[in-house]
Amino acid sequence: MLTYILFALVIGSIYALLAQSLMLSWGLAGLVNLGLAGFFAIGAYASAMATTWHHAPIPAGLAIAIIVGGAVGLLVCISTLKLRDDYLAIVTLGFAEVVRVVASNEVWLTGGTDGIPGVPVMVPRDLGLGFHAGTLAVVVVAVALVYGLQRRLLAAPWGRTLRAIREDQTVASVAGKSTVRFKAEAFCIASAIAALAGALYGHYTSYVAPDQFQPLVTIYIFLAVTAGGNTRPAGAVIGAYALVAFLEATRFLADLVPGLAPVQAASLREIIVGLGLLLVLSVRPNGILPERSQKAPAR
């Protein structure tokens, strides 16, 4: 049982990183990134390839993941920044699928649908409970670091400008802010965070494969961020842990209904997850922690 809880906490922490990524790009910069799973995948693959096949140390793998994730993010962002958010949502959704198609089919590069097994782990696996606890410590530190970074960024003029741009692009650009530059920076950092989450995920589960990065992960994270409040790092983090608790709890809920075939129990579980999201969205459209009203700037 303890292992299960530690495991759920590690997964929750990785989701918390993804949620922070989404909070930054969506909540603050207003860029609807439905391609989160793609950046998650890129980070996982970058670090797994470097450490498993080229025997790079894990910290180097993480760094590579962050750099590659940020670079791809920048590329995607620059080529899509001019788009309206609804276009951006669809284009990034497609981007994530393209990443998955490439990972499945370019066997020479990624190992194909077989994936990359045997990715090195951060704490020796034979420590049992210690493996999970140790990994949890590492990912929690990562969550804390990213959280600290976000808080600083938000408090800085950079964060205020970003919010101003989100609220009104025209006004902000009239005020002499290069909206494109700010958005690109936010998107780039957000992609790097998602890639870091992917790398850590690979170094925990020892396995990276295209099927892990289905669009469902993106939906889950949107659920987490909306539930927690999409404009505050703490909201995103809390939302992510609450999501994992909720996802796991639905297993037990579906079991309470007697006389169901296995496939019905499984679909009931997904129905509950979907309804849960709808409920959260309609009850608390601003999340558990809504955006604090900023000190009114002089008008």
Added chain:
Amino acid sequence: MINRRFFLGSSLALSGTLAMPAVLRAQSGPIRLGTLTPLTGSGGAYGPVMASVVKRAAEEINKAGGVNGRELLILSEDDQTNPEAGLRAARKLIDVDKVAAIIGTWASSVTTAVAPVAWESGTFLTTVSGADSITLLPHRGFLVRTQPNTTLQGRKFGEFALESGAKNVTFLSPQTPFTDSQYAEITKVVTAAGGKTTKLVYDDKKTTLRTEVDSVLRGKPDAIIMGGYATDTAILVRDLYRASYRGKLIGFGYAVNKQLVEALPPDVSEGILTLSPSAAAGSNGYAHVARLAGMETPDTYSCQVYDQISLVAMALGLGRGDTGTVIRDNIRKVSQGGGERVDTAVDGLKLIAAGRKVDYDGASGPCDFTETGDVTDAKFRYEQVRGGKITLIKIA
């Protein structure tokens, strides 16, 4: 600040888990086993029947007195055909339900993700996944698979094509972990006999494969081997029929199954040849699974999970325990090495209780395993769709 919030997060997760029904753990209670099959997602065509075959097999064993007087309790989880979700489900089965074995992982990616947590926790894993890499994992004996490896199947496909008189063979498949190795093996066999092969990998999410069919038919193949699963194979077969392809059509038994044949008009499916791993002719295992699954021609995955639960039950019976380690230490003692031939767990458990040595020959094959957990040998059922029914040609 961070600490407080983090604590809040973790206590949320905790309260989630504590709210779950209390798990009773007693040496005398039922023996817990889990199924982890794809009930949603792209493998959804297979998981449901696999899960219910295991449930029914367990009921049958329980009716006959259980394993060492203890009932089997089967817990079903959905892997969503997704290794990420599958891993979470496996952890729940292992840590909360404390299952001794996880039965039936289907997608190779799910099996590869789940295997490490299984062997670390001493949970036995039985799988139907085909990727060659799976049995090469350092699984410490905690894994067996009933699916013959892909090289063997590729060879059989090649030989089958040659046997049916084909010289120009095309392999049409979605991207799977065994596409390349299977094609290589088919090519080896066919070219050795002076024939030639080509391959086309399609996107299994497409709703029409006309253009793919066109481009394959320009090469005028006299046999097409289909490497996909039921949903995409249904589309492929329809589009081949429309294009008036009249050569041989060979597919996996799990793709050209009862479900697919029922979804196609009889004249469209007429003549498709299929291949599934099988026990030797005369074994009752297959007929038994047919009764259990409530269908005349169960596909190989149903047969394989039946064999898996039977082997697990007998290994637990022989080892008089309820853990994965007991299964690991005893499974080969009931699956191979001579003794009385049995093809159901109920018969096997009776003999084991009487102190006799058994050798299980199942519905999907003789179920003899190598050190690494691969099946050593398998016969194959050669079947053909005739008049909308899957008809046995031979077992060889």
Added chain:
Amino acid sequence: MEALLQTLVNGLVAGSLLAVPALGFSAIFAVLRFPNFAIGALATAGAYGAWLANVGLGAPIPVAVAIGFVVAGLAGVAVEFAALDRLGRAGHLMKAIGSLAVGMVLENVIRFAFGNDLKAFDLPLARDIVFGPVRIGPQQLASVGFALAAMAAFWAFLSLTSLGRSMRAVADNPNLARLKGVDPTVVALVTVFLGAGLCGVGGTLIGLDASLDPLTGGRILLSVFAAAVVGGLGSIPGAVVGAFLIGITEEMSSLALAPAYRLAVSFAVIFLVLSFRPAGLLGRAVR
């Protein structure tokens, strides 16, 4: 050359089948201003409705297609008013995210009721008719016919009825339309019914061409989006043009590239079109 011609025909057929749900998606976007990600599941729901009518009640195919339209339309209206509408207060984006959840719920309701097994319409399969260098299936011709009829009917509705004109007015300028006395709720209701209904027809046509399972609609989702985006979100003629462009490119590309890259090709097309026309081929650049 023959290959090229045949592939072009295949692309045209694929495009016309894609155009129907793309039209529905774009219509909903034009009036309600959010991308409805539930259209995949709505298409599946319509197809299952049509299948039930055909196999369970023995309805002939044209009737089944009509039932597919009605079932999906009603399902669309139901989820709009049960769930999505109240999310609209928090912005269009909330509705988009909500529609992802709605899609998940719908897909699993279908799975709960029907399981994952393949379903097929009660319909004989005919061999293709060969016209010189190209071949085409009678069923496909019929499907293209259904698709064109659905599009034509929708077109007629928009231009000939007063309700249709109100829809266009709301799409053009919601505030102005309100001033002119158009009831936005009625227009939204009708639009969702028609838009979701068209998706249902799209799903049914795919079910007729291939077979049916709970993921049927989900398989075409990205291509439908691609079509609508290329054409310009919210543009009705744009959706049709986009669908043909995507349909033809996806098929044509498999002559030169690995067919597994179909989806990547669609997104390359999006990229190219949007770089030159950020609002899509026929979209308007206003925000």
